[in-house]
Amino acid sequence: MAKNILTEENxxxxxxxxxxxxxxxxxxxxxxxxxxxxxxxxxxxVQKRISEELGVPLSEIYGVVTFYSQFTLEPRGxxxxxxxxGTACYVKNAQPILDKVAELTGxxxxxxxxxxxxxxxxxxxxxxxxxxxxxxxNEDVYGRLVVGDVPGIVAKY
Numbered sequence: 001m002a003k004n005i006l007t008e009e010n011x012x013x014x015x016x017x018x019x020x021x022x023x024x025x026x027x028x029x030x031x032x033x034x035x036x037x038x039x040x041x042x043x044x045x046v047q048k049r050i051s052e053e054l055g056v057p058l059s060e061i062y063g064v065v066t067f068y069s070q071f072t073l074e075p076r077g078x079x080x081x082x083x084x085x086g087t088a089c090y091v092k093n094a095q096p097i098l099d100k101v102a103e104l105t106g107x108x109x110x111x112x113x114x115x116x117x118x119x120x121x122x123x124x125x126x127x128x129x130x131x132x133x134x135x136x137x138n139e140d141v142y143g144r145l146v147v148g149d150v151p152g153i154v155a156k157y
Contacts, residue, residue: 005039005075011049013038018053028056032064032071041072069123077112077119079157081105082136086125093147094133098122100150101135118157 017034021027031050035042042065051058065071083098107113107120128134131143135153142153
């Protein structure tokens, strides 16, 4: 399924990023963003390397990685589908839309499909309440959805 992301080449790219940011105030966030791009996630092995090279406690790095939703400990699928479950979307039947996406992709909420193609997230308000209920696929936004719209959307990807 997933290819090995913990390659020497990726760690070398991470090292270069750390070197560019070392000593700068607030260096951790840009390093983590770049690590997420390089590896597709920030597993414990990557966090340990950042800790060693930046001199930041591992507990602090783990706290940041698990607090911010843009970071993930596990690789995400090629397509990240987010179904908004904020109040406006939820009252307009977002839950059945989420359930249908899970059924069609084989991805559970917070997980990735067995083929590695889709990751599914239940999100909170994305600021598109006027389009409720809303679903995103990477940067694409789909609004005013009904369950019947989901198969066509998933099929595009």
